[in-house]
Amino acid sequence: MQFHHHGYVSGDPRVKPAAGVGLSRPEELPDEVDVLVVGTGPAGMLAAAQLSMFPNVTTRIIERRPGRLAIGQADGIQARSVETFKAFGFAERITAEAYAITEMAFWKPDVANPSRIVRTARTPDDPAGISEFPHLIVNQARVLDYFAEYMANAPSRMKPDYGYEFLGLEVGEGEYPVTATLLHTAGPKEGQRRVVKAKYVVGADGARSKVRQAIGCTLSGDAANHAWGVMDALAVTDFPDIRTKCAIQSGSGGSILLIPREGGHLFRMYVDLGEVDPNDNGAVRNTSIEQIIEKANEILHPYTLDVRNVAWHSVYEVGHRLTDRFDDVLPEDRDTMTPRVFITGDACHTHSAKAGQGMNVSMQDGFNIAWKLGHVLEGRSPENLLATYSAERQVVAKNLIDFDKEWSTMMAKRPEEFENPSDLEDFYVRTAEFPAGFMTEYAPSMLVAPAKHQALATGFPVGKRFKSAPVVRVADTNPIQLGHHATADGRWRIYVFAGPALPGADTATKRFAEWIANSPESPLAATPSEADPDAWFDVKVIYQEDHHTIDIGTVPSIFTPQVGPFKLTDNEKVYATDPAFDIFEERGLDRGGVVVVVRPDQYVANVLPLTATAELAEFFAPLMKPTPTTIPSAAAAGTPTERVSLVGNGAL
Known part of the structure; x- marks a missing residue:
């Protein structure tokens, strides 16, 4: 780490000298911003952290909650994400507090007595040595804390603006073409509306994204009609691998994915609740924590699980859904418009949690769009650079969903349904590079040259x-x-x-x-x-x-x-x-x-x-070198349903 090149530094070298907008950053959310990031999840926080290193770009990130996230639902940190954390300066610190996965154990019904489970295999987590970084388990809230620290120490002195709910947006014309309508959700102005104008908006507001709705995108896909109960728990148990990541398949047909958590004692269990009637209308989501624990004990037989405390629990149905674009430009307008609004993470792709990919892929969405916005807004690159975001990340999300469909289907199978007894662990080893985050391969574009040499x-x-x-x-x-x-x-x-x-x-x-x-x-x-x-x-x-x-x-x-x-x-x-x-x-x-x-x-x-x-x-x-005549942005064409081609109107 170099930090004396601007003069002697005696304090924390992670705190960069304030510069640009960081010299007089207003406490209140300003009326006009360069980038408005909606949502302080992993994608939004990484995007904001990256943009915080562009001190001449005014970026603000808003969140509906009144303060930081206390406990997150995501916890798996793949090696590619730890590489990214290294770039943001906190890989060693988060590794020190995290649980590191080195092996995965596989449990199946005992052939001699199928009512009992027995350990049948152990596989290294990274058998091929694809990364020098480990596979970690740590609460999502801590990941967000580290990104918040990074942006607070950055030259722009950025911090989240809590207590603002995003209601909608309109894309028009002018220097700040995106008009976002917000609602105060906390403080003395609670219930009042607020309008902010932006050059660009990044929607990182989850699976029920209002930013996605505002730009006319919909999640398309299917549900597997299979439900899982998940809990973060403290328990007394005689199950010997409670501190080892496990895939457990019982003779009764139920399965558990067991993931030890950081800090010792705490663990997460994804408990198979079985097939769901398509006409269930969400009733399975009312499954109680007591029922989840009862099912877990049934699967673990002859071992027992005496749950003493539950930090968090939920019930979800596996769904694999994807939007056909990750920005506000319709396919037919790609050659004549550049985007102003982008969506990331769960706002544009949803899948099961068992592959540990949601937070990891979402963060790479944020990384991808943020540096591009920084380069465009600082004048380094032309606006058409921004069109590469949707083109690159939509393919990655499609590959993730295809992988997750196969993995979640295999996890839900009964042991006797496998052609070979070792199919599950063989798949885990064979595909290790994908869940580790290293299978992403961007196609040739203005950012990726053909592999000629x-x-x-x-x-x-x-x-x-x-x-x-x-x-x-x-x-x-x-x-x-x-x-x-x-x-x-x-x-x-x-x-x-x-x-x-x-x-x-x-x-x-x-x-x-x-x-x-x-x-x-x-x-x-x-x-x-x-x-x-x-x-x-x-x-x-x-x-x-x-x-x-x-x-x-x-x-x-x-x-x-x-x-x-x-x-x-x-x-x-x-x-x-x-x-x-x-x-x-x-x-x-x-x-x-x-x-x-x-x-x-x-x-x-x-x-x-x-x-x-x-x-x-x-x-x-x-x-x-920006082109002499800039391609018009989507801002010049109204709402997604009102846009018309600008060709022939003197715009090009």
């Missing part, structure tokens, strides 16, 4: 998340994880994996460094002259040699930029191969040198040879 870096697939690896930082000889130094600061990363020669030699690496530092075609040329040279692009170099052989004084200056008001030299962008882990070998990197471009949300955008400077310039040109 993928053979140069086979371990960094274009469109997938940048998988970290150990390297050695030359300046201080510290072994580090390369990806862990990519913070959520809105910057693009350009990793230059150098050719075989040392820094002082006249190599392709040196020529590339000269081009990216000085060419008017370089993406770095878009960086404002008054900003640090690495303000928009974080350019790092990784040499193949041992760190002892590298003279940092001979490294091209683009890799040791001068930053801050004192123009201090940053020597922490120069790396060497870790002798215990050859990143070139392990990540399939071409020894002739290769450039890997990574988006602000940690996904690989391009892989290029060192000589392909024209291709790199061509990739970034539409991202960094």
